[in-house]
Structure formats: C-alpha cells, structure tokens
Amino acid sequence: MSAPPSDNTDDQANSETTTDWPPDGSDSRGGGLPWKIPLVGVVVVALVGWFVRPWLQGLVYALYTTPLFLVALVAGLVAGWMYYRYEQTDASTTYSVGDGEERELTPLRVAAVVFIVGLVALTPVVNTVAGATLSDRTMADTTAVERLDNADAEKPRIVTRAVAGRYASNTLNRPQYRVGETDISVANGTPYWAAPLSPDGLFNRLTKRQAGTVLVDMTTQQANVRVVDGELNKGIGTVFFESYRWHLLKNHEYLVDYGDPKMVVNDGAQYIVVPYSTPTFHLTPLPHSTPEWGGVAVIDSSGTVEMLSPEEAAQSPTLANQQLYPEDLARRKVASTKYRNGILNTYTSHEDEIEIAPVPGDDNDQPFFVLSESGPQYVVAVEPYGEAQGLREVWTIDGQTGAFEVYRPTESLFGPQKAADLVRQSAPQTDWNRFSPAEPILTVIDDREYWQVRIVPEDNSGIAYVAFVDARTSDVEEFEETEAIERFLAGETPTESPDQSGGGGEETPTVVVQRVGENGTVIETMEIYGNESVRIETNPNGSGSTTGTTANASTERVRAPL
Incomplete structure (x- = not known):
C-alpha cells in the first residue's frame, strides 16, 4: 500500500531545488581564492621590501640592536594568550571609549597594550643599563697617561669646518655640481677638509655621477682649494641607485651602523672611506646591546668595495694617517663614562661624574681630529x-687603532668655554657682534696645555686670527699669520720669533705709527719698542685747544677693522 502524498510542500520544494554548491571541481578555483589573495600580497610586499631594503636599514638595524623589542613582544603575546584562556570561561569584559560607547576587550588589544607599555616603560631602563655596560668596557680598555702628545707644528689645524665649506663653495665654478659635507682627510701628509663634488639638482642627480673631490687646506688661513677630478661609479649625493650607501647595503654588510663617508685621495686615486660599528649583545641584567668598532669599508672610483677589519685598515697604505675609528662611537664611549661609579651615583650624588664640554662654533663639535707628534688622534675635553x-x-683616541687614553690634570685648568671668554676679554676692540670664537681645541706645546681658538666672522668667510690661551695662567697670544702660528706651535715665544725681513734676534716693534698725506702716501714711519710711549699733541696755534695723549707701547694695541 502506497503512502499518501505529503502535504509538506516546503520539504518537497527543498528536495527538488537544492543542489550542491559550489559545483564539482570548483574548489581549486573559488574555494582557494580567499587565502591566495593575501598570500600574493605578502609575496609582493616581501619582494618590494627586499629591493628597497637599503631604505629600511635604519629601522631594521634599530630593531636588531634592541633586544627589548623582543622582550616586550613576547610579554604582549603571553598576555594576549592568557586573556584568551580567560575568555573561555564565558567571562566578558568591555571598556568605555566615551559618549557611552563600549568596546569588547579582545586578546589582540590586551597584547598590544602590554607590548606598548612594556616598550615605553623599559626603554629608559635598558638605555641606562647599556650606557653602564659601555662605560665599564671603555674604562677597562683605557690607559691613563701623565702627559699629552705635543701638537705637530708643521700640520696645524687652523681652518674650521664651516669656513672650509665656505671656501670650497666660493671657489666652485661648475654650475652642475655642488660641494657636499666636508670631513678631514690627509693627503701627502697634509690634513685637508675634503668634500665630494656631487651633482646639483634633480635632473643632474639622475644623469650624472660624483665628479671628484674638493680639498681645502686646513693648515693655512688663506683659501687654498683644489679639485681632484675623476668620476666615481658609486658616489655621494647621486641618485639612490648610484649611491655608495645603496651599493654597500645591497651587496655587503647590512646589519651594521655605517658612519659618515670620508673622501680620501691617495696617489691621485679617489676613495670613499666609511668606518662602521657592529653591536655586541648582552643578556644580563636586561637584554641590551653596545656598539663596537667593526671595520672600514673602502670604495674605489670603479665602485669596488673592500671590507677591512680594524687591523687590516690600520695596515693599509691607502689609509695611512686617516681617521678610521668612527667619531660618533668615540664621542658615545667617552660620554658613557659618566656611569663609571655606577648608575645610582649618576642619578644621585654625581661623584666624579663627567660630561663632554660644549664648544662654540658652527657645524662642528667634539671630538676634534688633529695630527700630533705621535700620529692622528681624536681629542675630547670633558668637564665635571x-x-x-x-x-x-682629556681623552685621546688613536685615529688608526682606536686605542683610548685619558689624561687627568694634576693642576686646575679651565675649560673651552672659559678660553673663549678670555679671548673676548683680551680683544675688547674687536666687534664681537660680527666675530665669534670657534672650535677651541686643547693643544699641547712643549708639554704645556693651551686652548687653540679660532676667531671667525659670523658668515664664516675666513679666519680673522688664531688665539692661544694658556690653560693655567689664562695668558692669551694672538696671531694673524700662518707662519707665526707654526712658530708658536714649535715652541718659539714671540720675542724669539724672527721678524718679517728675516732678521735673527731683532726685537719686533710693538706699535707702528705712520704719518700719511692727504693722497694716502706714507710720509714717515715710526716704530715703538718695549716700554716706550707715544705722545700726540695738537698745534697750540690751531683751532683746537692744546691737548696731549700718551700711548704706552707695552699695553696699547691697535687692530685694523676686519
């Protein structure tokens, strides 16, 4: 007996109209699409990131040298997982965001909050711990000395960095190029301010390469500038894919901290020299890292790169007398020694705590690179x-080997700020609204400390004169000629110096008085020596009253407007 037809039309319709979806064979196309799109996006992003990885190096290196980032990330993930487990107990937590609106607290939000708070809270602590570790390593590797090296009198540092840049720009006659950042380079034994001759403007940067190197002699007050011609395949200031830095990060060391590039000229060949540092990791008391000198990258004009270790760089004939140690690392290590008596002391009693002395001058700061009798070195003066x-x-760092030495005076010596003030006091006739002291560098002459201070116009158009301030007695000696500066550095006192005519021991006049006619012709010249004086009187029969003025030759000094 057959069953009666069913009145449930819905069931009948469903059984007749329902079909399988998606159709057979469609899983490989439609079903896979949702996960394939993100995968393709990830691959594209990864490929683009790999190509532009030189642009990302700063961020990548910062994360690489910050173990704290991983600590905070792990803490955030653990907090998110624990909150997820808590949610499984059917507990629900919400928080207000204002205007009566509430949001649900999710594991992802918990993880993000813990990560950010941990990173912000622990960063100052880890930085302090890293500074203390660097201080301990620096103090352990530093040798205390009883005297400083004498200055090399034949290679004085006279021209400041700002003035060198002005000299180079003023003498440049190539409209398609500009002078880049200057740094010190030694060529044939003479120190120069060296700068790349880089393309100027967007079009020239796209179509031209670095054309050469500009050298400004730093041992003379005159604008002695010369250009070493020759294109560099991988240069400075060019379009990014022709840049030395892009080339280094693409094909050589990536997880290192490259310093400022320096132009080096040796036997007519040009090189870009880049000192770099590498991180050293420490697990206790908190994960952190400290920088150490990693080596030097040398790029020749063809773009060939040679990565040298510190020992190899110091032995390279091409890099003789150059500054190979990263100057930023030198400053950072000296500054870190404020933690020498422990972190607690640094934030409480400050016993024996130091800080790098601030110095006047544009576009430059300590450490200063100089040539001494024992070779090239950085000099860093610190104050309490x-x-x-x-x-x-006074800290000195060997520019070739990176050896640290520290000199602690047994007598009370004043610092660079006081030296600049003494120069102002010694020359009240100078318009100090138009001139300023710059780059006071501690210079040792015959085992005696002087502050060598350059007086420059506000527009850095030249060197007015150089003053030497005795760091013990505060006596000031001023010289306007390069030859006089070299003689003083060699240990000759002003009274022992030969005069301009080449005489051996004749006394130099203190004041020269000239009688000049209306047409500017010098009628008569009178020289005043030693403690002699000059008396100037008006004609008693003239229109003015009789007056008299006496100038003591030993104390009165006349300086022409500069």
Missing part, C-alpha cells in the same frame, strides 16, 4: 657634571 666648567679630563 653640572655648572662647573673646569677641565676634568
């Missing part, structure tokens, strides 16, 4: 922490 401005220590 706080308002005190006396000279506490």
